[in-house]
Amino acid sequence: MVPSRRTWNLGATPSLRGLWRVGRAGEPEPGMARPAPASPAARPFPHTGPGRLRTGRGRDSPAGGDEDSSTRSAARPALAQCRALSVDWASPGSPHRLYLTLQQALRDKGCESKSQGAKEEKLLKRQAPAPRRGREAQEAGGTMNVEKTGGRLFGSGRCSSLSGPPGAAPVVRRMVEAMSQLQEEKAQLQEELVALRERLAVCDSDQQATSTQLQNQVEHLKQKLISQAQEVSRLRSELGGTDLEKHRDLLMVENERLRQEMRRCEAELQELRAKPVAPCTGCEHSQESAQLRDKLSQLQLEVAENKGLLSELNLEVQQKTDRLAEVELRLKDCLAEKAQEEERLSRRLRDSHETIASLRAQSPPVKITMYESELERAHGQMLEEMQSLEEDKNRAIEEAFARAQVEMKAVHENLAGVRTNLLTLQPALRTLTNDYNGLKRQVRGFPLLLQEALKSVKAEIGQAIEEVNSNNQELLRKYRRELQLRKKCHNELVRLKGNIRVIARVRPVTKEDGEGPEATNAVTFDPDDDSIIHLLHKGKPVSFELDKVFSPQASQQDVFQEVQALITSCIDGFNVCIFAYGQTGAGKTYTMEGTLENPGINQRALQLLFSEVQEKASDWEYTITVSAAEIYNEVLRDLLGQEPQEKLEIRLCPNGSGQLYVPGLTEFQVQSVEDINKVFEFGHTNRTTEFTNLNEHSSRSHALLIVTVHGVDGSTGLRTTGKLNLVDLAGSERVGKSGAEGSRLREAQHINKSLSALGDVIAALRSRQGHVPFRNSKLTYLLQDSLSGDSKTLMVVQVSPVEKNTSETLYSLKFAERVRSVELGPGSRRAELGSWSSQEHLEWEPACQTPQPSARAHSAPGSGTTSRPGSIRRKLQTSGKSRPLPV
Numbered sequence: 001m002v003p004s005r006r007t008w009n010l011g012a013t014p015s016l017r018g019l020w021r022v023g024r025a026g027e028p029e030p031g032m033a034r035p036a037p038a039s040p041a042a043r044p045f046p047h048t049g050p051g052r053l054r055t056g057r058g059r060d061s062p063a064g065g066d067e068d069s070s071t072r073s074a075a076r077p078a079l080a081q082c083r084a085l086s087v088d089w090a091s092p093g094s095p096h097r098l099y100l101t102l103q104q105a106l107r108d109k110g111c112e113s114k115s116q117g118a119k120e121e122k123l124l125k126r127q128a129p130a131p132r133r134g135r136e137a138q139e140a141g142g143t144m145n146v147e148k149t150g151g152r153l154f155g156s157g158r159c160s161s162l163s164g165p166p167g168a169a170p171v172v173r174r175m176v177e178a179m180s181q182l183q184e185e186k187a188q189l190q191e192e193l194v195a196l197r198e199r200l201a202v203c204d205s206d207q208q209a210t211s212t213q214l215q216n217q218v219e220h221l222k223q224k225l226i227s228q229a230q231e232v233s234r235l236r237s238e239l240g241g242t243d244l245e246k247h248r249d250l251l252m253v254e255n256e257r258l259r260q261e262m263r264r265c266e267a268e269l270q271e272l273r274a275k276p277v278a279p280c281t282g283c284e285h286s287q288e289s290a291q292l293r294d295k296l297s298q299l300q301l302e303v304a305e306n307k308g309l310l311s312e313l314n315l316e317v318q319q320k321t322d323r324l325a326e327v328e329l330r331l332k333d334c335l336a337e338k339a340q341e342e343e344r345l346s347r348r349l350r351d352s353h354e355t356i357a358s359l360r361a362q363s364p365p366v367k368i369t370m371y372e373s374e375l376e377r378a379h380g381q382m383l384e385e386m387q388s389l390e391e392d393k394n395r396a397i398e399e400a401f402a403r404a405q406v407e408m409k410a411v412h413e414n415l416a417g418v419r420t421n422l423l424t425l426q427p428a429l430r431t432l433t434n435d436y437n438g439l440k441r442q443v444r445g446f447p448l449l450l451q452e453a454l455k456s457v458k459a460e461i462g463q464a465i466e467e468v469n470s471n472n473q474e475l476l477r478k479y480r481r482e483l484q485l486r487k488k489c490h491n492e493l494v495r496l497k498g499n500i501r502v503i504a505r506v507r508p509v510t511k512e513d514g515e516g517p518e519a520t521n522a523v524t525f526d527p528d529d530d531s532i533i534h535l536l537h538k539g540k541p542v543s544f545e546l547d548k549v550f551s552p553q554a555s556q557q558d559v560f561q562e563v564q565a566l567i568t569s570c571i572d573g574f575n576v577c578i579f580a581y582g583q584t585g586a587g588k589t590y591t592m593e594g595t596l597e598n599p600g601i602n603q604r605a606l607q608l609l610f611s612e613v614q615e616k617a618s619d620w621e622y623t624i625t626v627s628a629a630e631i632y633n634e635v636l637r638d639l640l641g642q643e644p645q646e647k648l649e650i651r652l653c654p655n656g657s658g659q660l661y662v663p664g665l666t667e668f669q670v671q672s673v674e675d676i677n678k679v680f681e682f683g684h685t686n687r688t689t690e691f692t693n694l695n696e697h698s699s700r701s702h703a704l705l706i707v708t709v710h711g712v713d714g715s716t717g718l719r720t721t722g723k724l725n726l727v728d729l730a731g732s733e734r735v736g737k738s739g740a741e742g743s744r745l746r747e748a749q750h751i752n753k754s755l756s757a758l759g760d761v762i763a764a765l766r767s768r769q770g771h772v773p774f775r776n777s778k779l780t781y782l783l784q785d786s787l788s789g790d791s792k793t794l795m796v797v798q799v800s801p802v803e804k805n806t807s808e809t810l811y812s813l814k815f816a817e818r819v820r821s822v823e824l825g826p827g828s829r830r831a832e833l834g835s836w837s838s839q840e841h842l843e844w845e846p847a848c849q850t851p852q853p854s855a856r857a858h859s860a861p862g863s864g865t866t867s868r869p870g871s872i873r874r875k876l877q878t879s880g881k882s883r884p885l886p887v
């Protein structure tokens with residue numbers, strides 16, 4: 001793989017690491033100049049090779065004298081040092097090592113100067129033998145010596161030619177010798193100076209060459225650094241290592257710093273080169289040497305500093321190298337693993353190929369071809385599917401993109417709208433925030449306020465409850481007082497109106513009345529006074545005044561309104577009796593029971609009771625019970641009992657209250673009008689099974705509907721009981737006068753007796769007699785508690801309007817007027833009562849005792865009967881069906 005190869009190339013790429021390794025271990029990197037071998041002769045050192053030094057020296061003294069050899073021997077260690085340091089020429093600090101070498105050489109030269117002094121001393125010491133040699137030379141030919149020295153001031157021949165006095169000659173000779181010596185020395189020094197200049201020139205050239213080489217090396221290093229940086233960036237991209245990046249940066253910084261150092265060294269070299277070489281005099285030379293020494297020592301110090309820096313850099317680079325080596329190792333490991341994996345996979349591939357080959361060899365070629373074709377087909381299908389899937393995907397992407405764009409547009413629009421709203425809402429929000437903060441403050445204080453409010457409210461409520469309690473007590477007291485007052489007022493009203501009120505109702509002319517003169521209307525009314533009725537009897541008009549007179553046009557409701565107050569007083573605990581009185585067919589049953597469509601007093605009274613009870617249900621609890629009975633021939637029967645034929649007796653309550661009760665009389669508790677209807681149906685069924693001619697029977701019996709209302713006041717515990725007796729009396733016609741006989745006569749006698757007893761009781765009650773003859777008939781005895789005391793009685797006198805019934809009408813109206821006149825005033829009442837009682841009694845008595853045959857025909861049952869559903873006294877013709885018993 002390419003990365004791994006790159007990684008392997010890393011080690012082969014020339015690097016700073018390789019350079020420094022060369023500098024340390026002397027092992028060259030490929031492509032680099034090999035360092036000088038251990039042998040100086042074999043080491044190719046182009047700049048400061050020993051050959052050049054030797055050559056320079058050899059020019060002065062080719063044969064190599066002692067001084068030359070000593071100089072060579074003194075410069076050799078410096079040269080060796082240079083050679084030893086030459087391995088560092090690759091490093092940026094190498095020029096300083098050259099100066100070090102030169103300094104050493106100069107130091108050696110200093111030694112040579114010292115040795116020169118020693119030579120002078122030697123020369124001085126050799127002064128003694130010198131004259132001897134002079135003498136020898138003089139003896140051997142001193143002129144030759146002078147010639148030999150030539151133009152020299154201190155030539156030995158000259159000295160030998162000077163001959164002075166015997167005392168001064170040796171001194172002069174010595175001086176001459178010394179001068180010649182000095183001249184020689186001077187010449188030598190001049191030679192040496194020239195040599196030094198040459199050496200300096202050589203050094204300059206060497207330095208130039210070194211500088212060039214250094215520049216080349218710097219360039220090389222730059223290239224290496226660039227490649228290294230590229231390598232590091234590549235490594236960083238491969239390894240993602242941040243550390244490598246840091247190392248690269250550090251290396252670049254160091255590189256820059258070294259470059260600067262190099263530039264500085266180059267400048268210094270230039271400076272050295274530019275410095276002019278002064279004329280060589282003794283003093284100037286020494287001064288120059290001293291300056292050179294200072295400069296060199298300064299350079300040495302800098303070189304030492306640079307060395308330290310280089311060692312530090314060396315260490316850092318070594319660390320980085322180690323890290324790179326680690327990375328390389330890891331990469332190697334990875335590569336090795338990858339190679340192993342490849343090897344393993346290739347092995348598997350080979351195995352698979354072998355297996356396929358073996359399988360091919362085993363299976364028939366046809367099958368393989370089939371498989372292959374199948375595989376190709378499947379592959380083609382798969383490609384097609386993939387292509388179609390790709391198309392679908394692209395399509396879906398495009399659609400989604402379009403949708404997304406549309407949605408994005410909408411979202412942007414919404415966003416704009418929202419922004420606008422936001423802008424408009426911001427002030428509102430601020431206001432709301434302020435409000436909210438205000439509310440928060442209020443809410444914080446709310447519990448305290450609430451507690452206080454609750455406390456005050458509790459106190460107020462307690463106070464209010466106390467006030468309400470006291471008010472309730474006061475109201476209750478007032479209510480009781482008002483109740484009593486109302487009762488008192490009612491009693492007073494009843495007293496003023498009369499405990500017994502009498503009203504008349506004239507029925508309309510019916511088909512049953514027939515036609516002709518007998519069926520003509522004989523009753524008229526006063527249009528200005530509804531209590532007056534006029535009857536045309538045998539051609540003479542007779543007028544009667546009653547409490548109220550209802551014409552044939554009066555409705556059931558009109559009549560009921562007149563009796564409504566009495567029924568309401570029953571709820572208040574009064575006993576009430578409402579009688580319907582009149583001859584047969586005058587409309588008694590119609591007024592009391594009515595029809596299904598147009599119910600009479602009974603139904604309406606019960607409806608009123610139920611509605612009143614419901615109205616008072618919040619305060620009062622009422623129980624309404626009903627009983628139905630009839631009195632026929634002074635026999636009391638229970639119309640709601642299981643045994644209608646059973647004769648019932650009226651008895652005093654055993655509790656000593658003086659109240660009467662009928663043992664065995666059935667009572668039904670009713671809660672609705674429907675219950676009442678069921679009760680009536682049941683009673684009617686009893687009557688139809690008992691009597692073959694119900695119409696006749698009903699006309700000859702008193703039918704009583706007894707409604708008892710028990711009430712309990714929930715607040716006061718007051719208990720009331722009121723009894724409402726609704727009585728449909730038997731026909732009042734004077735059967736005795738019509739000559740009835742047998743059972744009809746007996747019926748008439750019982751009817752007359754009971755009606756006479758009713759008149760007696762009423763007369764006794766109104767005249768406040770001590771004895772009221774209730775027991776004279778079953779009817780009055782049964783109604784005793786409803787006729788006495790504060791009880792109220794209403795008698796509805798039913799009148800037939802036709803001519804043929806005027807006699808019975810006259811009789812009924814006379815009876816009604818007399819009953820009513822009893823209560824008009826105590827005085828008159830008593831007087832009239834006495835008159836009425838005696839006359840009527842007298843009139844009735846003979847009738848009872850000697851019934852007239854004509855009466856039988858007059859009281860023929862069944863005349864004028866019509867259908868009255870829901871009636872206890874319902875006529876046979878209208879009661880075609882029987883209903884289930886009330887539950």
Ligand SMILES: Nc1ncnc2c1ncn2[C@@H]1O[C@H](COP(=O)(O)OP(=O)(O)OP(=O)(O)O)[C@@H](O)[C@H]1O
Pocket residue numbers: 506507508510552582583584585586587588589590591698699730731798862864865866867
């Ligand atoms: N106010 C009235 N309006 C219309 N029809 C009436 C009225 N009063 C009575 N009638 C009719 O007159 C006829 C006789 O009435 P009803 O049977 O009530 O008389 P009665 O006095 O009850 O007779 P009985 O003594 O035989 O029971 C019935 O057909 C009845 O419908």
